[in-house]
Amino acid sequence: MKSMIISGMLALLLGSAVQAQTIPVYLDNTKPVEERIEDALNRMTLEEKVAMTHAQSKFCSPGVARLGIPEFWMTDGPHGIRPEVLWDEWEQAGWSNDSCVAFPALTCLAATWNPEMSMLYGKSIGEEARYRNKSVLLGPGVNIYRTPLNGRNFEYMGEDPYLAGQMVVPYIQGVQQNGVAACVKHYALNNQEVNRHTTNVIVDDRALYEIYLPAFKAAVRQGKAWAIMGSYNLYKGQHGCHNQYLLNDILKGEWGFDGVVVSDWGGTHDTEEAIHNGLDMEFGSWTNGLSNGASNAYDNYYLAHPYLTLIKEGKVGTKELDDKVRRILRLAYRTTMDRERPWGALCSEAHFAAARHIGEEGIVLLQNNNNVLPIDLDKVKKIAVIGENAVKMMTVGGGSSSLKVKHEFSPLDGIRTRFGNRAEVVYARGYVGDPTGEYNGVKSGQDLKDDRSPEELIAEAVEVAKEADYVIFVGGLNKSAHQDCEDADRKELGLPYGQDEVIKALAQANKNLVVVNISGNAVSMPWIKDVPAVLQAWYLGSEAGSAIAAILAGDVNPSGKLPFTFPAALEDVGAHKLGDYPGVLRADGSNIVDEKYNEGIFVGYRWADKQKTKPLFPFGHGLSYTTFKYGKAVADKKVMGADETLTITVPVTNTGSREGSEVVQLYISDLKSSLPRPVKELKGFSKVRLAPGETKEITFTVNEDALKFFDDTRHQWVSEAGKFEAVIASSATDVKSRVPFELK
Incomplete structure (x- = not known):
């Protein structure tokens, strides 16, 4: 009895002593994250900071063991969790417990036209990544379908920036609720695989902002993605993984991205550009980007010893380094250092059911x-x-x-x-x-x-x-x-x-x-x-x-709709009719290939509408085992003010004998513009499930943003007063109703 009392008193004394100790701010989860980040940053040595900016294995970058900050583990997606490879080799590690559920390719997910399926997908694959203790899932991909020859189109979400943007956001949210970062790729203009490391994309600002950036912007501004992967190709002569215009000016500047920019594997090419042009974490550069096989490969990365040497020689400062490390620490607090992080699940029946359901709907x-x-x-x-x-x-x-x-x-x-x-x-x-x-x-x-x-x-x-x-x-x-x-x-x-x-x-x-x-x-x-x-x-x-x-x-009952156009012939694609795909090799011996996007904003159905070509199957097309009848669409007003919204409603009836789902699509036509515009552009969609004989009213809300185009002379989004049409359709060529309105 006496020993029990002494033990209890000792426990109380020890407990009090522990409580009396000051918990370091960076470990105190009652403190704001940004305060914890600054405290951790101030405790780190220069060498520890530099080490965090580059890999230490094929898929891992270091934390700070001295401070208890865990390593970061990446895994390929976006359709399932990649099997483990050896520490410094691409060969399989030979584990018996690294099998996964393979989910449908992202083209199939986009074909569901159903954000609920995207959330289910993200949640499920995020659980698998979390169970395998991954910090970052390298996906999803939202590069635009510019040519049907692109070998990597199956990993992306189709030709339309609005559809891709609406579908990527729930995926990101589903993944990240598991304490795993979604790393959206490949930012930006990565629209072909041939010459992918040496292609310099030449594209006008209208096409950049209206076609190739909106899905990434949605991922950042609406999806709150914690990571972005740079692309292999060049833009304005700079590689996508360290690009002043794409990363600093647009991503971190205009959009306010507070996450990390991760290089694609082997996508880093220059130390000073990597320092100054927006790259935060470097992966896969072999040794020094020119050779491979050195025993100290990771120390020779562009953001490794070369970076450290430049700092110690006084040739560069530490302002950029501290920004990179802040972002990396923010990633840690969102993932591995989040004490509320769930446990995840692997190869569960629910995940196989999710894969089947997404496949059926796509x-x-x-x-x-x-x-x-x-x-x-x-x-x-x-x-x-x-x-x-x-x-x-x-x-x-x-x-x-x-x-x-x-x-x-x-x-x-x-x-x-x-x-x-x-x-x-x-x-x-x-x-x-x-x-x-x-x-x-x-x-x-x-x-x-x-x-x-x-x-x-x-x-x-x-x-x-x-x-x-x-x-x-x-x-x-x-x-x-x-x-x-x-x-x-x-x-x-x-x-x-x-x-x-x-x-x-x-x-x-x-x-x-x-x-x-x-x-x-x-x-x-x-x-x-x-x-x-x-x-x-x-x-x-x-x-x-x-x-x-x-x-x-x-x-x-099938309910998928095409997320891209099936052209009747390759000549019916703007990139092939007007462009110089796959690019023209420069005569200066640089090995750089210039690829001009001469079709500009006219990609996919926008090009087919402009040229009045009949596709094999149009964007948004998909049949059902039942039939649907659209009633007349109506708007709540004929004239819309710049600070107002327009509400459009249309009744849809299942006129067949089976329950089925229809994707009702809203396109907007600008009937007169100071700059060339597409005949119509997708600005809304709704997937509705109907029993035989059932009618539901579909409602769309249109605001001024849906009417804007990017004016590259003013470098801003603008809308112009005038006449518009809201086009209700079952596909890009199957128009059901038109509603005229005016913007004043």
Whole structure:
């Protein structure tokens, strides 16, 4: 008893002593974050500050161990959490617990036209990143779809800056609620992969501000992104990772960005530019940017010993360094040093369900002649599945977004699971594309080698097709080089591997043909008049097969809409009609390629409207298994003041026999302007779910910002008094109603 009393008294005394000690301000979570940042900064040595600005491994940068500030761990996204690599190598670390859920590619997310899906996506992938104890998720990407040849379009959110901006914000918010920073990329003008390190983009300020920057601005101003990744390309002769105009003037100046700018891996090229032109954290520069393999590689980074030496020699000051470190410390308090940071979850059933749901909502029904889809389960006895993409794993490949998944449900798996108890499901290869199964060190375990000739493969497919009630061809692109893949652009708009010939033969063999195109880019379809049904299925991740089968069977009514235009020909794209893609090599021996964006603001449907060209499938297009009727749109006023808003309402009715969702789109037309403007521009959308016979009224609010354009002579956004039209549409070419109004 006596010992217990003594122990209790000792505990009280020790507790009092601990409470009496002064907690350092930088560790005191009752203090404002900015005060804690300044205290931590003042405690750091010069060497510790410089060390925080550059990597110490492939995906890690140091904290300050002496002060208890943790390291920062980055992970590639934006579709799933990349498997671990060795400390100083790109080879896989060989862990058994670093598999993930692969979520659909961001083109699919954009195709949902549903910000709720974006929040679900961000929350889910953020939980996976947090469980793996990552500080920064390297994504999402919002570079604008300028050409369908860009190998990395599948990682982005389409051609329209408004749509991309509306979809990126919830993603960021979902990720960051897990105490993981979203690192929005690739800022900016990274619109092609060919010559990506040496392309100097020449673009006018109107196109820069109206087309290529708005989604990034939304990410910063509305999404409150904690990190931005610079781009490989140059703008005004400076690389995107240390660019005075993009980073200092616009991002940190005009937009007030208070987070960190992270270099793309190997995107840093000069110490003084990196010091002064806005870069905060340098990654992936090998050694000194010229060679690799040195044992002290990270000490030779541009923001490592070269930076420290310049300071110690008095050639540069520490003002820029302190700003960088403040931003990095702010990142720490938002992530690793946030005591309320949740724990996250990995490969949960909820995450697989989220991947499936996003995939189902993003699949676009491009064509459905004679109501071939959904498949009639009461009449089908035999289904023939043709095509390599029906079995090929698509979660590996593509570059930095290559993933090691816990499982990947292929289209053939999905079709067999859904239809197998009602019909016989047979498979034929049809064509051979890329039979390999290893990408970026991730091994799928697949060996799809097939030595038969194209003629033999087509003959087999036709025989199988003739005996089936339905034929489902699953093809498109893949994530190999020169398809949908980092560091290489496509060579043509057409489908690779002779698929057009396979599809033409199948169309003659069976009238109930469904083409499922898996890609992150538009493709040409010379057979479109002969194929009754076409699905755009994207790269759907772990639950690809489940999502595709649900649409084919009618378990889910398709509601996706295209986030970019499918041109009829490459010549119908402004970047190819007017531009000099992929650029012109300078004659000065510098290896720099100048790429002029001669089409200016006329990108995607803006170009098609201007030229009056008919696309294969327009921006915003997507069919349903039900039908919708739009009533007449009306506005609450005919004249709108500059400080007022205009409310537009339109009734939409489901006139079919199935529940379904429609994306109602609002475009604005400026009928007379002092500068050239697009025929119309997307300024609002709403996804509405309707039961058969149900009518809902959709409301849009238009303010003066929706009417503005960027005047590059005054370097400001302006609106002009005059006549406008609010255009209600189901796609960029399917206009349902027009409402004239005037801005005074």
